[in-house]
Amino acid sequence: MVTHWIRFRTAAGMEGFGTLADAAVTPFEGDMFGTATPAGPALPLGDVTLLAPVRPRHFIGLWNNFHELAAKQGNAIPETPLWFLKAPGSIIGPGEAIRPPAGYAGKTLYEGELGLVIGQRIANAEENEAAAAIFGLTCVNDVTALDILTADPSFPQWARAKSPDSFGPIGPCIATGLDWRELRVQVALNGRIRQDYPCADMILPPARIVALISREVTLQPGDVIACGTSVGALPMRPGMEVSVSIPGIGSLVNSFSP
Template identity: 35%
Template sequence: MKYVRFKADSEIKYGILEGEVIKLIDGNIMGDYRIMDEYYSLSEVNLLAPCQPGKIVCIGLNYLDHAKELDMDLPEEPTIFMKPATAVIGPGDVIEYPEMSNHLDYEAEIAAVIKEEAKNVTVEEVKDYILGYTCLNDITARDLQEEDGQWTRAKSFDTFAPLGPVIATEVDPNDLKIQLFKNGSLKQDSTTAQMICDMEEVVSFISQIMTLEPGDVITTGTPPGTSSTEKGDKLEVKIEGIGSLINSVG
């Protein structure tokens, strides 16, 4: 199943995407809902970010092939940071290049969407708390990250968390092809099987630190090949079984 959030008839709605058709949902995708006898063509709606997270919790170095690329030791436990909800944009939205930065990087990532409150969840329990999975592009002002010595400013600008296009419920997050294309050219090409800490380990670890709430997004690090992007570039995060998240830089 693939959940979508979209705007049609001047209203924000939720639905289930089947091919090029969206079946309208009445209710809460995090809880109870019913499928309506109302349909929309994908081409006639404006897809939005598929959820509205209260927080986005992110993992730093978490791919074996990325660690090898950087010649870095593997972390003993996940390194986490956060992005604000105000950084979220949806498919087709523009990533704004901030005036105070001269170097933006793209980072393709797979992310989990939490469906119910989670605290001190074991690895074995994690799947019961996840609604599904989506694409995220962790845009980073790399020059500011290096200047500050910590990551908050570099990761937190408005538009720095493109998210979508769907929440896919029937995929194995630990064994999916993950890619990023810049202007149609393949720049990142790996698999989530390369994650040092898998999805369940990541979510469980974070739940030991903070309470996760419905709609929160947990994103899991990026594979090798991250590099700079400029105004006018088109970036596509493509994850097997989920889809393509496309945004331009402006």
């Protein structure tokens, strides 16, 4: 059974979390990643604002993790995750605007990705433990300031290029009960599909990603790992609407508003 977990804000400014089904939000109390119980009557989806479904301690992204893109770019196939950190403060939710840093006029890329949400503390794990530690899946737009990344030929600035405020859209929910192998990531700009690739093309699958990263970084409930992107990541133009969609999870829609 697939369950969609969300975070939300009411018109009165109260924030909470719960599940979404049939355009109705069931509020919960407790801990999304621990003991959570229903609390109060259901709310119409139209009466709340969806927030980023998680506020992670670690927000990790992968590079070169899809066979098709590696073949196109001539990259070697990695045996371990090639990962970087995005600042947790970069995270925004559905409907919020992506805004480049003040004074930056270079290329800003969208990168639609499958996100793994960790549900329990995990360190130095084997793959079976890592698989059990994945709470659910979400959509991620790993926005990148390309001209910052490549500005200094002696030092690629991964964290700086990927961590500006608003460069980490996540959502609209965390879906549990899905098989990642059956999913596809689609990204549309103003309704025109620009990325469309299968998650099954991953070089390192989710359980292996989590296991290997956990041997270097202790992962905590709510941490997010973006599994990397495939072909079709391009710059956005001002005023564009970018939508990252994964069937079973939903569509993460944000505008690009320099």
